[in-house]
Amino acid sequence: MNEATRRLVFPLDYGSLEEARAGARVVAPSVGVLKVGLELFVREGPAAIAACHDLGREVFLDLKLHDIPETVGRAVQSAASLGVRYLTVHAHGGRVMLERAASEAARASSPLTILAVTVLTSLDGADLASLGLSTSPAEQAERVARLAWDAGVRGFVASASEAANLRSALGPEALLVTPGIRPAGSDAGDQKRITTPAQAIAAGADLLVVGRPIRDAKDPLAAARAIVAEIEGALAARHT
Numbered sequence: 001m002n003e004a005t006r007r008l009v010f011p012l013d014y015g016s017l018e019e020a021r022a023g024a025r026v027v028a029p030s031v032g033v034l035k036v037g038l039e040l041f042v043r044e045g046p047a048a049i050a051a052c053h054d055l056g057r058e059v060f061l062d063l064k065l066h067d068i069p070e071t072v073g074r075a076v077q078s079a080a081s082l083g084v085r086y087l088t089v090h091a092h093g094g095r096v097m098l099e100r101a102a103s104e105a106a107r108a109s110s111p112l113t114i115l116a117v118t119v120l121t122s123l124d125g126a127d128l129a130s131l132g133l134s135t136s137p138a139e140q141a142e143r144v145a146r147l148a149w150d151a152g153v154r155g156f157v158a159s160a161s162e163a164a165n166l167r168s169a170l171g172p173e174a175l176l177v178t179p180g181i182r183p184a185g186s187d188a189g190d191q192k193r194i195t196t197p198a199q200a201i202a203a204g205a206d207l208l209v210v211g212r213p214i215r216d217a218k219d220p221l222a223a224a225r226a227i228v229a230e231i232e233g234a235l236a237a238r239h240t
């Protein structure tokens with residue numbers, strides 16, 4: 001698998017295991033990581049993770065855990081026992097919760113990276129204001145990313161529009177995972193902080209999460225291939 005393909009994460013946002021399996025099988029040649037989120041996991045549970053492993057792909061379990069430290073710590077242990085490679089927790093769960101998540105992942109026998117969700121890509125400044133936050137999404141993302149970093153977390157979910165800032169705040173060790181990716185001309189849907197795949201790579205993103213532009217395309221494999229080609233081009237430009 002080439003570097004560009006390894007960087008593309010495809011969310012299995014489907015209503016059943018059968019649909020998810022079929023969707024994943026079609027795009028698997030052009031996708032590095034398969035993401036299992038709330039819709040599929042609530043319905044199908046660990047069978048969804050096994051289906052990704054059957055296709056030989058690493059699993060990103062996107063449950064965005066946000067609970068008391070004890071509950072999150074035990075959920076991290078459960079996820080580790082399923083062999084998932086990445087697991088999301090909400091950075092807004094606070095320092096102790098983040099420390100517990102990071103330490104449980106470090107104790108796990110299989111490699112598990114905790115990803116702290118900074119500010120959802122579906123939110124903009126007005127949404128933060130309605131929550132009583134006077135910071136911009138970029139400022140808030142940096143604030144909670146620093147909190148998570150100090151708690152021992154090394155992976156972060158943010159809009160790629162914040163990637164360059166987070167990279168300079170956290171350094172090269174930080175793993176930056178960016179949803180809200182839209183190839184030029186595609187529908188944003190409910191995403192408010194979006195970038196193209198090329199912009200995300202140029203900003204220093206590591207993994208790009210692209211769902212509906214692939215899932216809902218007439219030819220999902222062709223859509224995934226086009227995104228991988230765009231990533232490849234942007235990586236080449238980054239290395240020159």
Ligand SMILES: O=c1ccn([C@@H]2O[C@H](COP(=O)(O)O)[C@@H](O)[C@H]2O)c(=O)[nH]1
Pocket residue numbers: 011013037062117119120121122157158179180181189191209210211212213
């Ligand atoms: O801030 C976040 C965190 C997670 N997501 C998830 O990524 C995908 C994006 O799907 P698209 O269809 O490409 O919009 C989806 O599974 C979300 O739950 C996010 O979008 N933003």
